[in-house]
Amino acid sequence: MQNESHPPVSAVDKSTQDQTDRLRQSLSKVSRWTARGISLVVLAIWGFFIVAHLISGLSGEGEEASRSLRTDDYVGFTAMGAWLVGLMVGWRWEFLGGTIVIVAFVVSAVVNPNVLLFPFLLIPTAGLLFLVSCWIRRMDLEVSS
Numbered sequence: 001m002q003n004e005s006h007p008p009v010s011a012v013d014k015s016t017q018d019q020t021d022r023l024r025q026s027l028s029k030v031s032r033w034t035a036r037g038i039s040l041v042v043l044a045i046w047g048f049f050i051v052a053h054l055i056s057g058l059s060g061e062g063e064e065a066s067r068s069l070r071t072d073d074y075v076g077f078t079a080m081g082a083w084l085v086g087l088m089v090g091w092r093w094e095f096l097g098g099t100i101v102i103v104a105f106v107v108s109a110v111v112n113p114n115v116l117l118f119p120f121l122l123i124p125t126a127g128l129l130f131l132v133s134c135w136i137r138r139m140d141l142e143v144s145s
Contacts, residue, residue, distance in 0.1 A: 003132070021140065029138040032094065035129035038122050039087035046084060072111045079107040083123055094134040101127030 005090035033039045090097025108115045115123075 005046060010037045024140055026137050028133050028140070031136070033096075035094075035126045035133065036091060038126040039090060039127070042123060042126065043084065044086055071102035076108055076111045079104045079111065083108065083127070087123070090130040094130040094137075098127045098134065099129030101130070 019040075083101045086097045086100030086104055088097070089100060102124055105115070106128065114120075
């Protein structure tokens, strides 16, 4: 029988803890930057449409609405504005921005179930990723203290 030397248990635990910490930090960064990337794309697309609509309205080339707006239209527009603001807020305050996005998107889905189709699902994905990043960073702070 060979006498194999094993590192002390505390050294193995320290190495495992370091790997876990690095993995958490990486996951936090990946989720944060993925959420920021998604939010940047969503904000750029919606920003383009909003500016184009404003320009066409100012130039007098805009078309009239096909019907008058109803209460659920106003609720949907307000919710859309809220999740757009939430995507911007999430860049600085991940928990607040992610929460705003998720709550506003749920309101949007209740008013208009069509937002549950693919391209719109990127919006709550960004909100969830902001929340995941915040949660991981909070776990790191609790572990290190």
